[in-house]
Amino acid sequence: MPVLEINNVTKKFGGLMALDDVSFQVEEGEIRGLIGPNGAGKSTMFKNIAGFYSPSSGDIRYQGQSIAGRKPHNIAEMGVVRTFQETTLFQELSVFENVLVGCHIRSRSNLFAAILGLDRGLQREAEEKVAEVLDFMGLGERREQLASELPLGSQRALAIAIALASEPKLLLMDEPFAGMNPEETNHMMELTRKVQESGISIVLVEHDMKAVMGLCGYLTVLNFGQLLAEGTPEEIRHNERVIEAYLGGAG
Amino acid sequence: MSSKGGFTMPKLAIGAVALIALLATPHFLGFHHQDLLIFLTINVLAVCSYRLVTLTGEWSLIHAVMMGVGAYTVALSVNHFDLAIWFTLPLAGTAAGLIAALLCFPLLRMTQFYFLIGSFAAGEAIRLTWVEFVGVFGGTSGLRGVEAPVVWGIDFLDPIPYFYFTLVVVGICLLILYRIEHSRIGLTLHAIHWKAPLAESVGVNAWRYRALAFILGSFFVGIAGGLKVHYLGSVTPNQFTIGFMVFILIWVIVGGYNKFYGPVIGVVVLTIFDESIRSFEVIRPAIYGGMLILSILFLPMGLESIPAKLKSWFGSDSASDEQALSDQ
Numbered sequence: 001m002p003v004l005e006i007n008n009v010t011k012k013f014g015g016l017m018a019l020d021d022v023s024f025q026v027e028e029g030e031i032r033g034l035i036g037p038n039g040a041g042k043s044t045m046f047k048n049i050a051g052f053y054s055p056s057s058g059d060i061r062y063q064g065q066s067i068a069g070r071k072p073h074n075i076a077e078m079g080v081v082r083t084f085q086e087t088t089l090f091q092e093l094s095v096f097e098n099v100l101v102g103c104h105i106r107s108r109s110n111l112f113a114a115i116l117g118l119d120r121g122l123q124r125e126a127e128e129k130v131a132e133v134l135d136f137m138g139l140g141e142r143r144e145q146l147a148s149e150l151p152l153g154s155q156r157a158l159a160i161a162i163a164l165a166s167e168p169k170l171l172l173m174d175e176p177f178a179g180m181n182p183e184e185t186n187h188m189m190e191l192t193r194k195v196q197e198s199g200i201s202i203v204l205v206e207h208d209m210k211a212v213m214g215l216c217g218y219l220t221v222l223n224f225g226q227l228l229a230e231g232t233p234e235e236i237r238h239n240e241r242v243i244e245a246y247l248g249g250a251g
Numbered sequence: 252m253s254s255k256g257g258f259t260m261p262k263l264a265i266g267a268v269a270l271i272a273l274l275a276t277p278h279f280l281g282f283h284h285q286d287l288l289i290f291l292t293i294n295v296l297a298v299c300s301y302r303l304v305t306l307t308g309e310w311s312l313i314h315a316v317m318m319g320v321g322a323y324t325v326a327l328s329v330n331h332f333d334l335a336i337w338f339t340l341p342l343a344g345t346a347a348g349l350i351a352a353l354l355c356f357p358l359l360r361m362t363q364f365y366f367l368i369g370s371f372a373a374g375e376a377i378r379l380t381w382v383e384f385v386g387v388f389g390g391t392s393g394l395r396g397v398e399a400p401v402v403w404g405i406d407f408l409d410p411i412p413y414f415y416f417t418l419v420v421v422g423i424c425l426l427i428l429y430r431i432e433h434s435r436i437g438l439t440l441h442a443i444h445w446k447a448p449l450a451e452s453v454g455v456n457a458w459r460y461r462a463l464a465f466i467l468g469s470f471f472v473g474i475a476g477g478l479k480v481h482y483l484g485s486v487t488p489n490q491f492t493i494g495f496m497v498f499i500l501i502w503v504i505v506g507g508y509n510k511f512y513g514p515v516i517g518v519v520v521l522t523i524f525d526e527s528i529r530s531f532e533v534i535r536p537a538i539y540g541g542m543l544i545l546s547i548l549f550l551p552m553g554l555e556s557i558p559a560k561l562k563s564w565f566g567s568d569s570a571s572d573e574q575a576l577s578d579q
């Protein structure tokens with residue numbers, strides 16, 4: 001069974017058709033690349049999956065269950081977690097606290113336990129989880145630093161760490177490579193593979209073709225809100241319509 | 252946010268001295284100043300509970316009216332049912348909390364300026380209910396003759412025992428508010444303030460946490476209102492106008508809203524300052540206003556930031572680095 005099914009999803013903003021009858025499926029354990037020129041509807045698709053928008057028509061199924069129109073926090077509880085473009089972090093909190101917020105679902109303390117200090121066990125569990133995630137993402141040394149003090153590569157790693165702390169089964173990554181130098185890109189590619197190897201399925205929206213071609217086994221291409229093509233990186237690289245969409249847009 | 256360092260010996264010593272000073276204070280004051288001390292203690296609870304509401308980044312204009320809800324609840328429950336203070340105070344908090352819970356449904360659909368205006372409108376609606384329903388709430392002259400409680404033979408009409416009682420109640424409430432702010436719940440509230448979508452993406456139900464902060468803040472200010480009416484013996488709609496709300500805002504902002512104790516410093520310093528310029532009579536409001544402007548101009552982070560500022564002026568380079576970081 002596919003982990004994610006997009007069935008005939010349409011999203012309209014007034015007269016604008018941001019997504020037009022798009023369908024595709026993501027298999028368990030894969031890194032799926034979602035690419036397309038600017039304005040193709042990739043981010044809109046992400047927001048629909050993660051619950052920040054709800055589709056005008058069509059259905060989105062996660063592990064066979066419909067999630068279209070649910071609230072972001074419900075969808076996150078089910079195991080679908082997104083990261084954001086650029087560096088969306090809790091800038092004024094420490095690295096440790098950032099990831100602690102990510103532990104919300106698995107170890108939530110109730111009001112009375114928090115006031116009376118009865119949530120220490122839960123608290124310790126959460127702190128262990130944070131330490132584990134920070135080590136996994138190579139941020140163990142930086143736990144006391146403020147998020148705003150981190151270099152770009154580490155900020156992006158932290159964004160993923162926050163998402164991982166919520167123990168997702170499907171991770172939606174929105175342009176994690178944007179603005180990175182080659183060294184940072186290589187490091188982020190390694191991290192992304194590590195996340196996949198830990199058993200998390202990934203959908204990756206990305207413009208960096210080196211990263212996309214290197215990481216993804218299968219690509220879905222959107223253009224003007226419609227599904228343009230699907231295939232392996234090799235097939236997509238030689239697909240006439242894809243080449244035209246990218247070069248036509250640039251020319 | 253970070254709360255480094257526990258209770259060290261010097262801190263304990265300072266705390267003990269402060270407590271003894273606080274307990275001794277009313278014995279050195281006249282009647283008028285004893286009253287003022289009690290109202291100041293109550294206002295400390297008002298500003299600290301307001302801070303909890305603002306943690307999610309939403310500033311409301313209904314807090315003063317919520318204090319009134321607590322006050323009217325106490326006045327009604329004493330006048331009609333002769334309830335003891337052990338019941339009236341929790342009841343005052345619960346009434347304010349319940350009304351806040353109901354108001355969450357319309358109000359928390361709004362954010363920022365819309366929430367500000369919405370909360371003001373809801374507050375005025377409640378306040379004008381007290382004015383209009385004369386039979387129940389006594390209209391503009393309010394409710395009078397709320398008899399002072401007598402506990403274990405101690406008459407709370409006497410300011411000194413009532414001050415101690417207020418101190419204990421406010422102390423317990425402050426402790427609870429502090430624990431909430433420094434728990435995971437407080438962290439989640441901060442997270443919602445800075446990046447609500449990111450918090451939601453990892454499963455935080457932002458609406459519920461905003462509601463929680465609003466309801467709890469109202470609960471504690473309801474208790475503050477109850478404490479006030481037990482001592483004053485009367486309550487009127489005029490005590491909880493937008494004018495008083497503006498004072499709450501001023502105390503919080505001038506004190507500094509980045510730390511738990513900032514609003515406490517604000518209300519204490521400004522109240523003492525206002526009292527100390529009493530002899531200036533007609534130009535007293537001008538002096539008070541001028542002081543507010545100066546304080547906000549030169550201490551935008553509040554009075555609470557003075558120690559850090561002094562450190563950065565006179566301290567070593569490392570201290571100024573720390574200041575630069577904490578300013579960000």
